[in-house]
Amino acid sequence: MSESNTRVPAAATGSVRRSRDVPMLVERARDGDPRAVARLITLVESGDETVPAIAAALAPYTGRAQVVGLTGSPGVGKSTTTNELVRALRAHGHRVGVLAIDPSSPFTGGAILGDRVRMQDHATDPGVYIRSMSSRGHLGGLSAATPQAVRVLEGAGCDVVLVETVGVGQAEVEVASLADTTLVLLAPGMGDAIQAVKAGILEIADVFVVNKADRDGADATVRDIQGMIALGERGPGQWRPQVVRAVAARGEGIDDVAVAIDKHRAWLVEHDELRRRREARAAAEVEAIALGVLRARIGSLRDGTQLPALAAEVAAGATDPYAAAEALLAQLAG
Amino acid sequence: MSESNTRVPAAATGSVRRSRDVPMLVERARDGDPRAVARLITLVESGDETVPAIAAALAPYTGRAQVVGLTGSPGVGKSTTTNELVRALRAHGHRVGVLAIDPSSPFTGGAILGDRVRMQDHATDPGVYIRSMSSRGHLGGLSAATPQAVRVLEGAGCDVVLVETVGVGQAEVEVASLADTTLVLLAPGMGDAIQAVKAGILEIADVFVVNKADRDGADATVRDIQGMIALGERGPGQWRPQVVRAVAARGEGIDDVAVAIDKHRAWLVEHDELRRRREARAAAEVEAIALGVLRARIGSLRDGTQLPALAAEVAAGATDPYAAAEALLAQLAG
Structure with missing residues (x-):
């Protein structure tokens, strides 16, 4: 690791955009390459699509x-x-x-x-x-x-x-x-x-x-x-x-x-509190990710026709928001 | 509506606990009974189980x-x-x-x-x-x-x-x-x-x-x-x-x-901005309710065995949180 590279630059996303490049990047970070560390942090910070692959590659550490x-x-x-x-x-x-x-x-x-x-x-x-x-x-x-x-x-x-x-x-x-x-x-x-x-x-x-x-x-x-x-x-x-x-x-x-x-x-x-704390932390992390996935799925329904149509019905008093939410969730599951 | 009842008391939940009582309560609120208004607001404020029934009864208004x-x-x-x-x-x-x-x-x-x-x-x-x-x-x-x-x-x-x-x-x-x-x-x-x-x-x-x-x-x-x-x-x-x-x-x-x-x-x-605002408001409301339902479902998985077990695996580095979240969501759908 060279002296001048110890500081991890904030905007070094580079060209690693595909999940198949992730294992190599993690390997370089493991070898102490500060640019690889910087890129990985930038990717996880930005919620990049490669994040699940990065998480999988980092799990052993x-x-x-x-x-x-x-x-x-x-x-x-x-x-x-x-x-x-x-x-x-x-x-x-x-x-x-x-x-x-x-x-x-x-x-x-x-x-x-x-x-x-x-x-x-x-x-x-x-x-x-x-x-x-x-x-x-x-x-x-x-x-x-x-x-x-x-x-x-x-x-x-x-x-x-x-x-x-x-x-x-x-x-x-x-x-x-x-x-x-x-x-x-x-x-x-x-x-x-x-x-x-x-x-x-x-x-x-x-x-x-x-x-x-x-x-x-x-x-x-x-x-x-x-x-x-x-x-x-x-x-x-x-x-x-x-x-x-x-x-x-x-x-x-x-x-x-x-x-x-x-x-x-x-x-x-x-x-045995270290294990307990870390498991509680992991549980909260998994829950947060799962909720984020669900939120994104609901968000994607905005682009479909159902949410706007349901919202118009609710605003007009033709249905109530709980019934509309149920209909939305049924679409999500379907 | 009597003078002394105009003020809506904050803690008047009363005995209305079942959804089948809701239409009557809404009818009384419609007739201007401030106690019925107070009870309905208390019920929606507390997130009572009758809220969906209340919402359905109120939709026309x-x-x-x-x-x-x-x-x-x-x-x-x-x-x-x-x-x-x-x-x-x-x-x-x-x-x-x-x-x-x-x-x-x-x-x-x-x-x-x-x-x-x-x-x-x-x-x-x-x-x-x-x-x-x-x-x-x-x-x-x-x-x-x-x-x-x-x-x-x-x-x-x-x-x-x-x-x-x-x-x-x-x-x-x-x-x-x-x-x-x-x-x-x-x-x-x-x-x-x-x-x-x-x-x-x-x-x-x-x-x-x-x-x-x-x-x-x-x-x-x-x-x-x-x-x-x-x-x-x-x-x-x-x-x-x-x-x-x-x-x-x-x-x-x-x-x-x-x-x-x-x-x-x-x-x-x-x-035509009134309609647009109200539809956007209804969409946000429906989304929030749907997310609340999903959050409650995920929460109920805490009581099952899967989330703690997944969290322990994540904490131990045996899996990553994204894969664990996917497993959790699969259980939710199943």
Whole structure:
């Protein structure tokens, strides 16, 4: 893998458009060709017709990496923390993939620039793949394409895949559903502790990172979170979320974060929770794909004559929408 | 219809649980019994098993009312405007239904109190139905239950149904998809004009109401909106959104709003747009119901053995999620 190719370009679809080319592309990604990795991620991101073939070719590599979700409100220092975390994981000999998902993230969108600025420390490291993914303005996009993108990185030999997303509304809950271990970043004085409770963050966080811990109010933030954790009901077999202080901009506390991640992984394995989480994840993925197929089939009926005709009948009061839906489904089955 | 029963209670499910009781209930609603109206709305809101039977019984009354959507950020005066608009429509001899949808609305949730406080002017008017509906924390709820609730009110003889919802995120776009005519309320000095552009409000508003028009900045707000409308590309056959000033708290400008609604309705009819909008709405409704049925069918497969077994295979890398989804759909069809 050459130095200049370590950064995975976002728009490298190339000419691989037929399913029969997929095994070769996967083979090249396995050999560490970053262009092949980039093409595969672009294909799964765009929902290309080759996606099922890609998924089939990647299946054997499923589950090889620890998937770490990283979320937090804008301004808590997600990019800096990711950057330092990559450094720490590399120091432990891991191959690391980063998927940065969100329009407002410095990695995302036209964010090759952002990647360069923030992640230039890793630009010459062949053991790091960094890729920004568009969430395409809807949350479904994240859940549909991201598991496949994770598999691409697993196929390319990554031991750890960091999935970074901004903590806004539902997205942070979604990232937790994709990850083995979920980090929630907070910063002092942002009212985040209370927000966390509101957003249900307490339920999804395996590790809280209080970043910018050199600032006023850090002690209060740590105390608030620990208070909330203490209040939460938790059985003897349940994980107790860890709280770690960090100053990512100075690289402080990041090793503690890496230790907490390792500790959580060990706990997951010990309690057979890793298998359980991954099976639940796979079930959700299969369901989402099945629903997508059905939605597409219904959509294709728009082009037929039946849905418009049924809709006209409903609008005119000649039939009701439930009877019309039944007629539509009968056509779908037929 | 007695005075004390005009207010439609939110929790009056009663004993009507079987589909064979539905025609009688619909007949009573047709006769103006507010308790029957309340029960029917509660049943459609809760997704009761009788909903298809209710929809079938109500189908003949579909399309009798003009559905007016009313949206805007918190604090712009939606409740006051709705209140005054009801008064104006009553003065023109219309029977009016109000569906107030949103947890933060004074009508909603435990909002019988809110209803009383805000809408007490209409408490003794048998020509007005007011009902708050929970959006149940997810947007799907609004689109699923509201069209049926509108039909209940149409069945009860309402000429105009106002659907009020707070303008947050996607909800305001959804209300537009339910309505013949969409009013967007703004107030001076809230930065709403710029927000409106961001949220795609310009595309959904048929009438802009600048409320609190006696405040500083009202002229600037009106100018901003008119500027945006002027900038918008619009063919010769397209509606040009109206801008109306109002001070709802003093009842000023509300007649102008009613006139703008009438004008828009006339335009819709003249351009055959009313039929087109309602057919598109019915198509979306039928699709949503069909997808809901399919989702429920997939959900029922969780209880079978196949999805967990398939998920375990996917998690173990023995198969891929697309092949698993195909197997699941084959079971669904079988």
